[in-house]
Amino acid sequence: MQIYAEASELLFSSHVFDFDLHIESLVAFLSDLTPFARNCIRSVRLVKRALPYEKEYSKAEWAIAMEWLGRLGGLKSLSLGIVCGRPGPDGWDMIPALNLEHFDVLKGTEGMEWMDGLLTIKGLANCNVEPLVVHCPFPKSAAMARYIQFSASVDDGSFAVWLNDKMVRS
Numbered sequence: 067m068q069i070y071a072e073a074s075e076l077l078f079s080s081h082v083f084d085f086d087l088h089i090e091s092l093v094a095f096l097s098d099l100t101p102f103a104r105n106c107i108r109s110v111r112l113v114k115r116a117l118p119y120e121k122e123y124s125k126a127e128w129a130i131a132m133e134w135l136g137r138l139g140g141l142k143s144l145s146l147g148i149v150c151g152r153p154g155p156d157g158w159d160m161i162p163a164l165n166l167e168h169f170d171v172l173k174g175t176e177g178m179e180w181m182d183g184l185l186t187i188k189g190l191a192n193c194n195v196e197p198l199v200v201h202c203p204f205p206k207s208a209a210m211a212r213y214i215q216f217s218a219s220v221d222d223g224s225f226a227v228w229l230n231d232k233m234v235r236s
Contacts, residue, residue, distance in 0.1 A: 078104075079107070085111065089124070110145070114180065116150075116151060116200065118151070125180065128180050132180075132186055133183070133186065141189075144192070145196065146193070147196045148197060148198065148220045149198045151202030158214070162215070163218045163219040164225075166224060166231075168219075169219075173185070184233075185233065190235065193229055197220045
């Protein structure tokens with residue numbers, strides 16, 4: 067038993083478990099581990115899909131994955147890539163980024179429910195947010211305009227500041 071404990075601690079605490087866009091594999095991976103091994107996991111990386119193109123099953127998979135991550139007692143570091151849309155050659159030049167107080171309101175709106183699930187993860191030592199910028203069309207709907215403005219806020223770092231305030235212990 068001591069060898070198992072020492073090996074599990076070494077293996078699971080020293081690696082970043084990177085699920086990229088494959089959030090559905092996170093639950094399968096974690097459920098296959100013993101509770102002791104799960105509690106040895108210190109670092110996870112994942113990517114949030116582009117919001118306007120997300121399907122219902124993706125939303126459900128995200129919610130379940132966040133429940134599992136929220137129960138990882140030893141998780142210390144989360145690296146979150148967010149697919150951000152930038153329209154046209156000028157990008158976000160004419161689009162104001164959101165202020166920190168806007169995120170509290172935004173998390174309760176349609177299409178942004180994923181933020182509530184993410185916020186179930188507490189007590190981190192580090193939360194890194196990386197914008198993964200892709201081209202997107204000019205907004206023709208309020209939802210696309212909101213996504214582009216949110217994307218600008220991820221790119222300028224204000225979303226990372228807000229998220230760290232909520233998830234990282236001081």
